[in-house]
Amino acid sequence: MKSTTRFKQLVLAPEILVLPVAPDALCARIARQVGFKALVSSGYSHSAHLLGKPDVNLLTVTEMAEASGRIAEASGLPVMADGDTGHGNVVNVMRTVRLHEKAGAAALFLEDQVSPKRCGHMSGKRIIPTEDMVAKLKAALDARQDPDFMIMARTDAIAVEGFEAALERTHRFIEAGADMIFVEAPENLEQMRRIAAEVPAPTLANMIPGGKTPMLTAAELQDMGFAMVAHATACTYAIAKTVRQLLGHLLKEGTVAGMEDSLMEFEEFNRLVGLEEIRDLERHYYQGIEEKD
Numbered sequence: 001m002k003s004t005t006r007f008k009q010l011v012l013a014p015e016i017l018v019l020p021v022a023p024d025a026l027c028a029r030i031a032r033q034v035g036f037k038a039l040v041s042s043g044y045s046h047s048a049h050l051l052g053k054p055d056v057n058l059l060t061v062t063e064m065a066e067a068s069g070r071i072a073e074a075s076g077l078p079v080m081a082d083g084d085t086g087h088g089n090v091v092n093v094m095r096t097v098r099l100h101e102k103a104g105a106a107a108l109f110l111e112d113q114v115s116p117k118r119c120g121h122m123s124g125k126r127i128i129p130t131e132d133m134v135a136k137l138k139a140a141l142d143a144r145q146d147p148d149f150m151i152m153a154r155t156d157a158i159a160v161e162g163f164e165a166a167l168e169r170t171h172r173f174i175e176a177g178a179d180m181i182f183v184e185a186p187e188n189l190e191q192m193r194r195i196a197a198e199v200p201a202p203t204l205a206n207m208i209p210g211g212k213t214p215m216l217t218a219a220e221l222q223d224m225g226f227a228m229v230a231h232a233t234a235c236t237y238a239i240a241k242t243v244r245q246l247l248g249h250l251l252k253e254g255t256v257a258g259m260e261d262s263l264m265e266f267e268e269f270n271r272l273v274g275l276e277e278i279r280d281l282e283r284h285y286y287q288g289i290e291e292k293d
Helices: 003-012 025-034 043-051 061-075 090-103 130-143 163-176 189-198 218-224 234-253 266-272 275-285
Strands: 017-020 079-082 107-111 150-155 180-183 203-206 228-231
Touching (some): 003 150, 107 130, 107 180, 130 150, 163 180, 163 189
Parallel strands (some): 017 228, 079 107, 180 203, 203 228
16 A cells, blocks of 8 residues: 555545654654554754754755655654755746656645745744745645555644634635645644544644643543644654764763663664665675675
8 A cells, every 4th residue: 555545545544644753764664563553854954953943944955855755764654854945936836846756756745935944833933925835735636646646734823823813724725625624733732622523634743842832641641632743853853862872971970870771772773774685685695795794
């Protein structure tokens, strides 16, 4: 089954779809091994992992598409890619869709911020007129080659124009053909309930520790009516905290001894990255090869 079709089925299934953001191919592989069914590719995490910078629209469309493609290839899972603002006007949006689709993404979300954009939980956001976003969505839908390649419309209007305006935008986006809706950074439970109840399309909730939105479990969000929940920063924050602790210990003690609980062992890591699969291929194509340590 195509990854686009698999993703669509997961979104439309009765059970909420839990979507961790995989910041890189290694995290994507781990996500598959522990049992996740789909992933998200995010500009927030890619900016941090590729550039060591914040999510302020520094990555190019080709860098973003390559990143989502690596995550899809490493995991074998459907990946919803981050199209940011579409990287320009309607023509740029069409190229953004085609590049991500060609790279192997199963879906894409586009947002209504002014470029250069900011992380949805940062202050100082600005948004484009509703009509401009509608035009971008129509261009995105026309650009996709696979009809199962779902397009999610994201609005950041709550922080700029208020909650009611954000809801109104979602209805315009659905009228334009958007398959899914993401209202970023609702500020309380009542707003979350209304999004899930009043938006006539599959909706996504975004859980960010320390962000503006209340942190709820997948079960609680499913009871509200959300179809998806993304954990946009969890892997990146866990990596940053663990590596900082490890390197601080190494600098102070001159050894990583004492940090074993934070480290995988050599053989365990080799299994994680699929070394034995590579060895099987070598044995198949180079029969009789002498294996060296």
